[in-house]
Amino acid sequence: MRREILVYPDPFLARKAVPVGAVDDRIRTLIRDMFETMYASEGIGLAAPQVGVGKRVVVLDVSPVDETIAPVAVVNPEIVLRNGSVTGVEGCLSVPGVQGEVCRAETVEVRGMDEQGNPLRIRAAGILSRALQHEIDHLEGILFIDRLSSSAAASAK
Ligand code: NI
Numbered sequence: 799m800r801r802e803i804l805v806y807p808d809p810f811l812a813r814k815a816v817p818v819g820a821v822d823d824r825i826r827t828l829i830r831d832m833f834e835t836m837y838a839s840e841g842i843g844l845a846a847p848q849v850g851v852g853k854r855v856v857v858l859d860v861s862p863v864d865e866t867i868a869p870v871a872v873v874n875p876e877i878v879l880r881n882g883s884v885t886g887v888e889g890c891l892s893v894p895g896v897q898g899e900v901c902r903a904e905t906v907e908v909r910g911m912d913e914q915g916n917p918l919r920i921r922a923a924g925i926l927s928r929a930l931q932h933e934i935d936h937l938e939g940i941l942f943i944d945r946l947s948s949s950a951a952a953s954a955k
Contacts, residue, residue: 801835801849806893806941815847815854815937818873821915825855829871829913832857841891843929845936848892856933863925872910872918875934879907886928888942898946902931 804810818825828851836844836857846855859869882904889897905923908930912918922930932942 799831799834800838801831803835803839803844803848803891804850806890806943808892810850810852811847811892811936811941812939813847813852814939815845815852817854818911821873821911821913825853825873826913828853828855829857829873833859833869833871836891839891842925843933844891845933847936847939854937856930856937858926858929858933860925860929867926870918870920871913872908872920872930873913873915875908875910875930875937877903877906877931877934878909879905881905884928885947888928888932890932890942892936893941893943896943898943900928900932900942900945901947902928906930908934 832844832849835849842860842862843858846853854874856875857871860867880903883901884904885899885901887897888900906927908920910918
């Protein structure tokens with residue numbers, strides 16, 4: 799079922815999400831709905847707070863940018879390693895019509911659980927690295943517009 803995407807400045811987007819205790823059918827339904835919602839809006843990533851659920855769940859499918867990367871859902875994602883830094887353009891389904899340059903770690907290692915509750919480890923570079931950092935920010939109540947370089951922020955506001 800497609801869910802409504804909250805749009806900035808909805809205060810829910812600024813709230814910190816809580817960890818998922820057990821990956822049960824309710825979480826799996828949430829993940830399925832998040833993929834459906836993301837695809838319907840032609841996004842490459844979505845975090846649960848964007849559909850009004852304050853839980854630490856993200857889904858990503860960056861295949862429109864890099865077709866070699868499969869879709870993935872991560873429950874309780876945590877960045878355990880970061881290396882380098884790189885600036886790139888981002889947008890967000892919750893901030894329609896705005897794009898801006900954001901500096902992110904070049905590569906990350908993320909740990910969490912998959913939709914079966916099994917441990918998951920992702921080593922990411924390129925668009926997947928950027929998208930993971932963007933989505934995990936949502937779980938902390940941080941939007942990409944909070945991280946724009948000062949000149950870009952000035953032109954976005
Ligand atoms: Ni976003």
